[in-house]
Amino acid sequence: MRDRPTVAAERLTSAALWALGLGPAFFAVVVWDRSEAVSGNDPIAGLVPAEAPPAPWRVGVGEAYQVATAALLIGVLVAYLARPRGRGRPAGAALVASGLAMYAGPMVSALLGGHGGAGDWRLYLAPLMIGALYAAPDIPPAELLWRLRVMVRVYTWGSLAALVVAPDWALASSQIVNFRLPGLGISRLVGLTNHPILLGVLAAAALAVELAPLHRGRLWPLHSCAAAAVLVLAQSRTAWMAAALAIPLLYRRGGRDRFPPLLARGLVLGILVGAGVLVPSLLRRFGQIMSDPEITSLHGRTEVWAMAMTAFRSDILLGYGPTLFTDASSPVHGLYAHAHSQLHQTLATSGLVGLVGLVLFVLFLVVTAARTARASAGLSWALLVVTLVTCMTEAPLRGVEFTPYLLLVLVDVAFLLTMTRSVEAEPVRIASGPLSAPGGHRLPLRSGS
Numbered sequence: 001m002r003d004r005p006t007v008a009a010e011r012l013t014s015a016a017l018w019a020l021g022l023g024p025a026f027f028a029v030v031v032w033d034r035s036e037a038v039s040g041n042d043p044i045a046g047l048v049p050a051e052a053p054p055a056p057w058r059v060g061v062g063e064a065y066q067v068a069t070a071a072l073l074i075g076v077l078v079a080y081l082a083r084p085r086g087r088g089r090p091a092g093a094a095l096v097a098s099g100l101a102m103y104a105g106p107m108v109s110a111l112l113g114g115h116g117g118a119g120d121w122r123l124y125l126a127p128l129m130i131g132a133l134y135a136a137p138d139i140p141p142a143e144l145l146w147r148l149r150v151m152v153r154v155y156t157w158g159s160l161a162a163l164v165v166a167p168d169w170a171l172a173s174s175q176i177v178n179f180r181l182p183g184l185g186i187s188r189l190v191g192l193t194n195h196p197i198l199l200g201v202l203a204a205a206a207l208a209v210e211l212a213p214l215h216r217g218r219l220w221p222l223h224s225c226a227a228a229a230v231l232v233l234a235q236s237r238t239a240w241m242a243a244a245l246a247i248p249l250l251y252r253r254g255g256r257d258r259f260p261p262l263l264a265r266g267l268v269l270g271i272l273v274g275a276g277v278l279v280p281s282l283l284r285r286f287g288q289i290m291s292d293p294e295i296t297s298l299h300g301r302t303e304v305w306a307m308a309m310t311a312f313r314s315d316i317l318l319g320y321g322p323t324l325f326t327d328a329s330s331p332v333h334g335l336y337a338h339a340h341s342q343l344h345q346t347l348a349t350s351g352l353v354g355l356v357g358l359v360l361f362v363l364f365l366v367v368t369a370a371r372t373a374r375a376s377a378g379l380s381w382a383l384l385v386v387t388l389v390t391c392m393t394e395a396p397l398r399g400v401e402f403t404p405y406l407l408l409v410l411v412d413v414a415f416l417l418t419m420t421r422s423v424e425a426e427p428v429r430i431a432s433g434p435l436s437a438p439g440g441h442r443l444p445l446r447s448g449s
Contacts, residue, residue, distance in 0.1 A: 006137055009079035013136040016072035020129060020410050021151035023069065023402035025158065025192040031062035032194055034169055065402075066121065073132040080135030091424050092417040095368050096134040098360040099413065103127040103399055105346065105354025106322040115321035115330075123322055126399025126409060133414050138425075141376075142215040144418045148411055149216075149223070152206035155404070156226045159191020159199060163233070172196060174235075189233035193404050197394065200236025202404040203227050204243040205386045205411060212250050212379040242389035246382040301340045301393060307332045308339040308348035319351035338398060342391035345398055358397070362388070365412070372419035380419060383412050 028034075033054050054062070103126050110118035117123070139147075162170035171187035174196070188196040207227040210220055231239055310331040311320035320330060328334040339345035346354040365387075369380040387408060390396045396405040 005079045005082040005084075009076055009083070009135075010137050012072055012075040012079060013132070013139070016069065016076055016132060016136075017147060017410075017414070018151075019065075019069040019072055020402075021147070021407055022154060023065065024198075024404050024407055025154055026065060027062060027402045028192050028194050031058050031065075033058060066125075070121075070125070070128065073128045076132040077135050090134060090138070090417075091421045092134060092368070095361075095364045095413070095416060095420070096130055098357070098364040099130045100127050102346075102354065102357035102361040102397065103130070105319075105350030105357045108353055109315075109318040109321045109350045110323075113315060113318045113321040115323045115327065117322040117326075120322060122400040125401070126406065129399075129406070129410060130413055133410075133417055138421050139414075139418055141418055141422050144414060145209070145212075145215050148415065149209055151407065152202065152209055152227070152411075153223060155192050155199070155202055156206050156223070156230045159189060159193075159230050160226060162191050163189060184233070188235045189230065191230065191234075196234040197236045197238060198404040200231055200234035200239030201242065201386065201390050201394070201396065202407065203231035203234060204239045204246065205383060205408055207231060207243055208246050208250065208379060208382040208386060209411070211247060212377055212382070214377045214379060238390060238393045242386040245389060246385040249381040249385060250378040304332065304336045304340055305344050307336070308341070308344035311348040312344075312351060315351055317351045318353055319347060319349050322349050324349050338395045340393055340395065342395045342397050345395035349398075361397070365416070368416045368420055372416060372423055375423050376415070376419050380416060383415060387412055 031054055103123070107118065107123055110116060110120075110123065159170065170189060170191050171184065172190045172195075173186055174188050189199060190196055191199050193199040193202065207224060210216070210224040210227050231243060308324075308331075311324050314320055314331070324330045325332055325337055325339075326334070339348055342358070343355075346358045350357075365384055369384045372380045387396060390405075390408070394405070396408055399406060399409060
């Protein structure tokens with residue numbers, strides 16, 4: 001019979017996972033007001049933002065969501081500390097410790113540097129999440145993958161539904177980064193996020209998760225097509241490159257998946273029709289976009305990189321601090337929300353102290369992905385590649401607020417921890433069939449959606 005702390009931890013973990021996974025969609029739909037557009041351009045993507053300053057009630061709802069999520073994560077940690085003694089330490093300690101070291105960099109800079117920022121709650125969200133994932137009771141790979149797939153489908157299918165039902169709300173105008181796809185004009189799909197790049201990267205990760213031949217249901221081709229459609233409509237070249245490099249790392253294991261023949265024929269027909277409509281536009285605009293003068297500056301990224309290095313040189317050891325992108329008097333002057341490069345972001349905000357943590361975290365991500373690659377049918381490598389490619393032009397590991405990048409870190413760490421523990425506990429072909437739950441009982445796999 002399981003003890004009460006374990007039962008409580010399982011329930012808190014389940015609630016925390018859903019709160020974290022659905023948080024970006026909740027904030028995009030409820031908290032960040034897109035009902036009235038504000039003027040101005042995003043200096044990187046050429047976007048006309050579709051967000052207005054949130055009303056007080058929206059701010060209150062967002063704060064309540066943040067507090068509730070933090071309470072759930074703290075509850076998982078408390079339940080872990082209250083568990084009976086004598087149980088072994090969960091696997092994955094090195095990965096979690098390196099992640100905490102990386103996120104500690106901005107905290108150390110805020111406390112010891114000269115620009116403050118230690119009171120910003122956003123600094124503690126990602127490390128609290130990683131700590132709770134480590135302390136959480138083991139989740140069987142089949143169950144975790146089912147949850148992760150449901151989460152990403154909220155964004156893929158939800159964004160497509162928003163495009164149909166409320167296209168003005170689901171799209172953002174872009175003057176320079178778009179292929180002028182039929183029906184979209186100069187717009188890109190934002191969907192249930194607050195930026196096309198965020199949606200595109202999440203769609204790339206979703207496509208890898210849907211395609212992975214690991215505990216997937218019969219409708220996986222349909223869900224994969226939805227993720228691919230969102231990936232195309234978001235028009236993020238970073239996400240396209242990430243998907244192109246990640247998907248080939250997946251490989252097939254186990255038996256043949258059955259897919260309804262009629263639905264398969266309809267899916268093929270839909271893909272052909274969609275390709276016939278979209279491919280000409282993509283080809284026609286590709287040469288023009290690649291020859292645009294903006295490409296030489298990576299759409300303004302070289303400018304913010306120079307600002308980030310100026311901030312780094314102001315304090316090589318600790319960097320400027322986490323207030324770099326919120327302080328109007330900083331070297332960035334409030335022009336950018338982040339450094340559009342994880343390396344520059346880390347150096348600028350936490351200096352060499354943060355760089356050590358970043359290098360360690362990436363190193364242990366690579367080591368863990370290599371150890372679990374065979375059991376995960378390559379999905380661990382695919383998710384890692386999506387993350388690392390995104391780090392080249394974005395800062396997905398900065399772990400601030402409820403954005404799809406927080407969900408990306410959640411997917412990475414939760415999946416790698418689960419696969420590590422599964423491999424160590426039962427070194428068999430995980431992808432070949434049902435797993436054994438504690439006590440010797442067979443764990444039924446989720447099927448269907």
